Amino acid sequence: MNNNSYKAATKLIHAGVEPDPSTGAIMTPIYQTSTYVQEAPGVHKGYEYARTQNPTRTALQQAMAAIENGKHALSFGSGLAATDAIIRLLVPGDEVIVSNDLYGGTYRIFTKVFAVYGIKFHFVPMDDAASIEQYINANTKMIWVETPTNPLLNIIDIEAVSAIAKKHGIKTVVDNTFASPYLQNPLDWGADIVVHSATKYLGGHSDVVHGVVVVNEDALEEKLRFIQNSCGAVPGPHDCWLVLRGIKTLHVRMDRHCENGEKIAKYLRSHPKVDRVLWVGFEDHPNHAIVKKQMRGFGGMISFVLKEDNMEAATNVLKNTKLFALAESLGGVESLIGHPASMTHGSIPREERIKNGLPDSLIRLSVGIEDADDLIEDLKQAIG
Structure with a gap:
């Protein structure tokens, strides 16, 4: 079921999922198999070897394409495996313009893995999209965007960046992990590729590691599918099933993440020991007008700095929370x-x-879906 006319909540429940044809099971089964019996050499029912295809993965990929308003989706063993596949579209000598505030794992794979093979990465601020054009040259093949960024919550105008990229024949990639497809759909704003660490909001229960790439262009999907199969960084069927399960409650979870995030952000901003609070919902947050244009909510990610701006003060907060667990x-x-x-x-x-x-x-917070008052009390006793 890929009908994009459905509203978000309906789409998240039903997209890409059909009853199991053999039993009528409403939930997609976990096809825990490595291979499939063929009727004759090369004659099969669409599945031959589980690195190439798996019915549970197929259902997830169909669902992800639908909820990102895309045509094709591909699943990977982690968010970084998905990132790896995208950069394998490039060749030595190609250059990539990257937002200068981004996930450390992305920075690491760019600078420590792919730079060795002659791919050059330029890390630049993108808060003013027009400023990106000065970094484009004949070798530039890709612009890599995080928005909101990790962990400074910077906002980048996807529509403006994509327009610049298209003008120069460059692909735009947007890491949509922080927003999730419920709050933001980069393909709608002109992006060519969307990447997720599905480990995060899509899975939603801290029990799976997974990555997803979504595109519209057939030729781009064909290249990525070849990389997915040839390099083999694919997820197992149980991991796919866990993400499928998570997607079904994404909307109700994200609504609560947003609600709690707002309460926590406002509390922290009023705290006498807190100097700065970074949360995209504040009217004075940089590029807040763009937030309101391209996002449908403000999310549950918050970063803050204490007035006593030193590691000892921060460490005291980090080790003294009871409900906020210190974890990656x-x-x-x-x-x-x-x-x-x-x-x-x-x-x-x-x-x-x-x-x-x-x-x-x-300090970075991922605000969960517990009672917001309890979370505020936890921060109150930890900050002092």
């Missing part, structure tokens, strides 16, 4: 607290982090 990742039903400088962004050199506005003492 984000987007689960439970609230998490993290220290990007030493955790998710530890692979980025300190001088680069500081230059881009990420201080050692910054």
